[in-house]
Amino acid sequence: MSKVANPIPARMRGLNRAEICDVNFQEFVRDWNGTPGASPAAGEAVLDGSALDARGFRELFESQLISRHLDLMARVLRVQNKVFYTIGSSGHEGNAMVARLTRHTDPAFLHYRSGGFMAERFRKLPGTDGKPRDPIMDSALSFAASKEDPASGGRHKVWGSKPLWVLPQTSTIASHLPKAFGTAVAIEQARRIGHALPVPGDSIVVCSFGDASSNHATAQTAFNAAAWTAYQKLPAPVLFVCEDNGIGISVKTPDGWVARNFRDRPDLDYFAADGLDLASGYGDVQRAVEHCRRTRRPTFLHLRTTRIMGHAGTDFEIEWRSIEELCAVEATDPLLRSAAIALESGLMSKDEILALYEDTRKKCFAAAEEADRRPRLSTLEEVVAPLAPYSPDAVAKEAARADYAKRREEVFGGKDKLPEKQPPRHLAIQINNALHDLFAKYPETLLFGEDVAQKGGVYTVTKGLQKAFGPRRVFNTLLDETVILGLAQGYANMGLLPLPEIQYLAYFHNACDQIRGEAASLQFFSNGQYRNPMVMRIASLGYQKGFGGHFHNDNSITALRDIPGLVVGCPSRGDDAATMLRTLAALAKVDGRVCAFLEPIALYMAKDLHEPGDGGWLTEYPSPDQAMPLGEGRVYGEGNDDLVVFTFGNGVPMSLRAAKRIEEKHGWKVRVVDLRWLVPLNEAFIREQAASAKRILIVDEGRRSAGVGEGIITAVVEGGFGARPFRRVVGADTFTPLAGAAFLVIPSEDDIVAAADSLA
Secondary structure, three states: OOOOOOOOOHHHOOOOHHHHHHHHHHHHHHHOOOOOOOOOOOOOEOOOOOOOEHHHHHHHHHHHHHHHHHHHHHHHHHOOOOOOOOOOOOOOHHHHHHHHHOOOOOOEEOOOOOHHHHHHHHHHOEOOOOOEOOHHHHHHHHHOOEOOOOOOOOOOOOOOEOOOOEOOOOOOOOOOHHHHHHHHHHHHHHHHOOOOOOOOOOOOEEEEEEOOHHHOHHHHHHHHHHHHHHHOOOOOOEEEEEEEOOEEOOEEOOOOHHHHHHOOOOOOEEEEEEOOOHHHHHHHHHHHHHHHHHHOOOEEEEEEOOOOOOOOOOOOHHHOOOHHHHHHHHOOOHHHHHHHHHHHHOOOOHHHHHHHHHHHHHHHHHHHHHHHHOOEOOOHHHHHOOOOOOOHHHHHHHHOOOOOHHHHHHHHOOHHHOHHHOOOEOHHHHHHHHHHHHHHHOOOEEEEEOOOOOOOOOOOOOOOHHHHHOOOOEEEOOOOHHHHHHHHHHHHHOOOEEEEEEOOHHHHHHHHHHHHHHHHHHHHHOOOOOOOOEEEEEEEEOOOOOOOOOOOOEOOOHHHHOOOOOEEEOOOOHHHHHHHHHHHHHHHHHHOOEEEEEEEHHHOOOOOOOOOOOOOOOEOOOOOOOOOOOOOOEEEOOOOOOEEEEEOOOHHHHHHHHHHHHHHHHOOOEEEEEOOEEEOOOHHHHHHHHHOOOOEEEEEEEEOOEOOHHHHHHHHHHOOOOOOOEEEEEEOOOOOOOHHHHHHOOOOHHHHHHHHHHHO
């Protein structure tokens, strides 16, 4: 990049830095005194030796100016409450080169400083009049939080577009990198199993982020997984674009750190490009993109950028950076270099540049003023509309669809070996049968996680699946829950139906944000345009005997219940597990829902209920046309009103045993209510069961301050039944210790009986 002298006069150094950058550009153009060259033809190099032609340069320059004036507009109109987002792209406008050199069908997960990228990618898709679509109005609607914003419908300022394959997301700490990697893997995985892709088969995935975010654990896990994949010569065509501006809010990145950290990393192919200079940087960006597409290997593009005008509108850099440092940074403004290229090449005159600059400003302000007049979200119903779509009739029809009888017979080995024709079995076997059924029903289903393939999972729940359906559909991953859930999102993005397994509930917490911040938020922030359906299976809860500690006996359910839009089901017996899984898969297929299936480990092998050998907890396998409606509970002892016990999971057989003792002791008729669905809680069902209860007991194996019981109590009280005598039996607020001490901190059968005694 040619050096641009610091043009800021002393009289302006106390002014708003956005104003300075604005004036700086205009004065630079007016004061330029070089000798222009002969204007190159459209297809000729804009400067000697450049891989960028004149037409391409001019369009990239226009995209840069659009990005810049959107930033300047946001700073001005934010104080008038016409714009609600001021994290800008100034200094990063060179990412427009990445947009130009990739396709609009290459899925993109973008850094929040991607104004240049978006403006340029809009050229890839003509509008109804045949001309390129205008990115300015779309962006203005997003800045203004208008519900006409085509990306999020006014829910957030996000860079996103359905037709341009830019998946809206709000990541600021690199939490989008695992799902970008997962999408790249999914492109190849779909081809291997014969699944029709929604994008061309040679697509790559673009994923941009800042230098500061590259240090985040979530980013590092994506880089590691990409290298792990490439090491095994498996394709993972993801282009990681690190936009290195040397600073994260106010924390400087050590000089040379990004290059040192990534340049020689095995199996992550490194390229560097100058994002401040279109003429010199273009060829290097081009090489990185072509390498990624041709080799199908993970590629790291280290793009030099800068950051001017501060992190956001509220970041007054003059308060913590010296004036000399600010002036030096502003002198590296990529728009100054682009103006110099336009002038040096003879492609544009000073007047043409300044006219284009002012015309772009007018368009951005006019669009913003118009966007401010457009309607915004004004009701709660509008806000939450895309969060948790539910089409009960369509879901019920899909869950009960059983038009794959021939495939079932092949999978299970004949009509006589179908699971519904076998004797009653325990939970683990019936989940296994249900998974075989789902794989027969949905050819696009994948199951993956730690130890799930040849071993069949720690508890053999997935035994035989890989043998029946092959290693392309059932496979082990590296031991990284963040990557497992990132892969799930990637597969879902490509139209597959992922069933990721998290080996223990405690392990989910390592990767919670992949569901909370990424998967479950996609429909919300894309206004229902994008979805990533999945059914996440988690071996869960406590009561393992002779094994455990807090990693393997985890009752921290609230982390899941806190995630908006998530569906959480928890069966206690085998037949319920099968019918629930069918509904969860249908919710994913029909409504794009993100679902969690909590499998109580301690009940996997449970066969008996009251006495050894009674077989009271074995169940028959339900035929494939049976499914459990979302929210439907199971009632034991219908009509028994003396005591109603609300519970779930391990609490169900435990409460049934306790109920027998309570009935013998007090002469009461006891009803046990298995909620089965923990999110959303069916409050109407809870109130219906509470209405006739003389006494209420809640058995919650979660923790006292954060379980499921609080939701049950709220439903009971808000239903007008709070005056009924009630007690709660719940786990203690502690981690679970090892061995027999574990049973001191979670509810027991004796605790339930004692609570009933107190109600007597």
